Amino acid sequence: MATWRLDPDVVHLNHGSFGACPVEVLDLQHELRTEMEANPVAFMLRRYQPALEENRAAIASFVGADPAGLVFVPNATYGVNSALRSVEGRLAPGDELVITSHTYNACRNAVADTAMRTGARMVVADVPFPIADADQVVSAVADVLTDRTALLVVDHVTSPTGLRLPIEAILAAVDPAVIVIVDGAHAPGMIEVDLSTLGAAFYTANCHKWVCAPKGAAILWVAEPFRSTAVAASISHGYNDGWPGSGSRFHAQFDWTGTDDPTARLCVGLAIEVLGSHRPDGWPGVRSSNRELALAGRRIVLDAVGTPTPAPDAMIGSIASVPIPPEREPSESIFDPLTTALHAEWSIEVPVFAWPESPRRLLRISAQQYNTIDDYHELATALAAELGRT
Numbered sequence: 001m002a003t004w005r006l007d008p009d010v011v012h013l014n015h016g017s018f019g020a021c022p023v024e025v026l027d028l029q030h031e032l033r034t035e036m037e038a039n040p041v042a043f044m045l046r047r048y049q050p051a052l053e054e055n056r057a058a059i060a061s062f063v064g065a066d067p068a069g070l071v072f073v074p075n076a077t078y079g080v081n082s083a084l085r086s087v088e089g090r091l092a093p094g095d096e097l098v099i100t101s102h103t104y105n106a107c108r109n110a111v112a113d114t115a116m117r118t119g120a121r122m123v124v125a126d127v128p129f130p131i132a133d134a135d136q137v138v139s140a141v142a143d144v145l146t147d148r149t150a151l152l153v154v155d156h157v158t159s160p161t162g163l164r165l166p167i168e169a170i171l172a173a174v175d176p177a178v179i180v181i182v183d184g185a186h187a188p189g190m191i192e193v194d195l196s197t198l199g200a201a202f203y204t205a206n207c208h209k210w211v212c213a214p215k216g217a218a219i220l221w222v223a224e225p226f227r228s229t230a231v232a233a234s235i236s237h238g239y240n241d242g243w244p245g246s247g248s249r250f251h252a253q254f255d256w257t258g259t260d261d262p263t264a265r266l267c268v269g270l271a272i273e274v275l276g277s278h279r280p281d282g283w284p285g286v287r288s289s290n291r292e293l294a295l296a297g298r299r300i301v302l303d304a305v306g307t308p309t310p311a312p313d314a315m316i317g318s319i320a321s322v323p324i325p326p327e328r329e330p331s332e333s334i335f336d337p338l339t340t341a342l343h344a345e346w347s348i349e350v351p352v353f354a355w356p357e358s359p360r361r362l363l364r365i366s367a368q369q370y371n372t373i374d375d376y377h378e379l380a381t382a383l384a385a386e387l388g389r390t
């Protein structure tokens with residue numbers, strides 16, 4: 001069972017951004033920190049690596065990966081940056097690096113930087129939203145592929161639009177010579193992930209979102225042909241094999257990237273257990289009940305704002321985005337002023353993004369085990385008032 005220490009006076013409808021960590025997992029993190037500060041040297045040099053291996057095994061099994069190909073990173077942004085840094089030597093001027101119009105802004109920036117440093121060109125596949133079916137994503141990507149396409153960065157679940165993308169079908173449409181980096185920031189814990197059969201070169205994901213580990217725990221999985229040349233975005237001892245205890249040069253690159261607080265990654269195994277025991281039917285029950293609540297919540301919000309269903313149910317996991325009638329005045333911030341109004345006037349945490357650009361905007365709800373249907377009714381009441389629909 002997971003218990004939460006969330007503020008009861010707030011309606012928490014944005015699990016998607018930073019997750020939330022159950023008390024049981026925070027307690028372990030507290031114990032580990034106490035132990036670490038009682039003898040920092042013993043903890044870092046003797047206790048850390050065996051504990052890391054246990055947690056690596058747990059998350060590897062959870063995402064269907066071979067532990068030999070899996071490393072911990074602090075977050076998905078670091079994972080995408082490391083994957084890009086690892087393949088820059090394979091890119092040539094004039095190569096095309098494909099992303100989609102739904103790519104998370106931080107990762108889009110990382111690809112733009114790689115393009116600038118290698119002389120490659122970033123190409124954006126324009127995925128529609130509202131969207132009628134998942135095939136439209138495959139066509140949008142296929143439409144921009146050329147014989148200069150060298151790399152594709154694609155999300156498993158998109159951030160602003162909350163869509164589960166058909167990455168298996170996308171991979172099938174791409175020439176096997178193209179290096180595919182999957183940004184699965186939201187995927188583990190929200191949808192089933194099986195890396196054993198995926199066929200991507202790199203897959204990164206956060207553990208703090210839907211696995212509910214503490215913040216600072218994420219993974220990067222690397223396919224076998226890319227492991228010997230993979231480097232962490234922060235080069236450290238592992239670069240010349242100088243991290244004793246790591247099982248391989250590849251692991252050593254990431255197992256130690258400089259002194260930090262490693263306790264978040266040492267809690268991932270427990271987080272998988274705690275959330276997995278939250279429902280009698282285990283993780284499948286967590287995923288499906290979150291999805292049902294997200295779909296029911298989306299229906300309530302759509303009715304409140306009078307917007308047609310923007311995406312098929314099959315593309316929805318535990319987050320869902322709803323177009324909100326545009327503001328009259330464009331806003332300069334990525335977050336629409338409605339986000340602040342819902343927080344300040346109604347104590348509701350829910351993001352409203354300018355998308356694709358202000359004054360057009362999307363509101364994204366999340367559904368996690370601590371949410372109930374009443375949370376979405378409260379949001380609907382607030383929206384009706386804020387949008388002048390009462």
Ligand SMILES: Cc1ncc(COP(=O)(O)O)c(C=O)c1O
Nearest residue numbers: 075076077104155158159183185
């Ligand atoms: C699709 C996607 N990629 C990457 C990230 C970045 O995650 P982080 O800030 O943990 O690096 C997010 C965060 O929400 C995301 O939704």
